[in-house]
Amino acid sequence: EFRDIFKEKIELHKISILKDILYQEGTLATIADYHLKKEHWAETTELYKEIERMNGTLSTQAEFYQKLGYAFQKQKRLDEALEAYQKADTIKPDNIWTNRHLAICYRLARNFSKALEYYRKAEETTPENHSIVFHIGSCLAELQQYEEALNYFFKLDFMESNCVKAWRGIGWCSFVSGKLEQASNYYNKVIETKPLPVDYLNAGHVAWVSGNIEKAADFYSRSKDMSGDKELFLEMFNKDMNYLLKLGVRKDEKFVMVVLIY
DSSP: OOOOGGGSOOOGGGSHHHHHHHOSHHHHHHHHHHHHHTTOHHHHHHHHHHHHHTTOSGGGOHHHHHHHHHHHHHTTOHHHHHHHHHHHHHHSTTOHHHHHHHHHHHHHTTOHHHHHHHHHHHHHHOTTOHHHHHHHHHHHHHTTOHHHHHHHHHHHHHHSTTOHHHHHHHHHHHHHTTOHHHHHHHHHHHHTSOOOHHHHHHHHHHHHHTTOHHHHHHHHHHHHHHHTOHHHHHHHHHHTHHHHHHTTOOHHHHHHHHHHHO
16 A cells, blocks of 8 residues: 555655755765666756756866766767767867767767767877777768778778678778779678678679679569568668669669569
């Protein structure tokens, strides 16, 4: 007949009899840091926002806004995360940690030009960081700056042995740039390792544009079978039709190819 207190939030600082003792910046920060460590993201952001409203010394520190931004980011509240990270950047400019997380949030929000801006800043400090090199290449590819993207994917391929994600990047940028032999070579390397349905799909694109219809149909069939979902395969296939048309495939050939696949 009693309520289960273990299903409720433990917010001792809101209890009137304890508020005078616990409702202080330092105490709330200790509780917030505990929640952050335990990955209680909602409780973390709620407490940090409460501390921010106090306008104390903590809310003038970059680390405070880094923590707040990170807790928002983990909840996929990207606008609020970006706002917090921007405050951290204002207080302590050009911090590598802040720049990387600003880049991540902008990338997740599909604002690739802003993401690239902050990845470039991070690159200045850690030019050999594999993750940063890969994401710069990915942002450049999304912005259709394929030649520069290729430079970064080649750099990553040089830095890491058997780097499949670099091969995928090289394969795609080579394909859309019309470098079909290079694209074919790198997709073959991917397929020889641990291919995904999208790898067979893209290899099919390269074969089709190169005029090898039989090989293209085989790759597409493998992609369809591996994905296990005909609708998903067709969605991916149709999404790339603009690239195929630009590279010389005719619209009337699409029906023939679909027939061959199925």
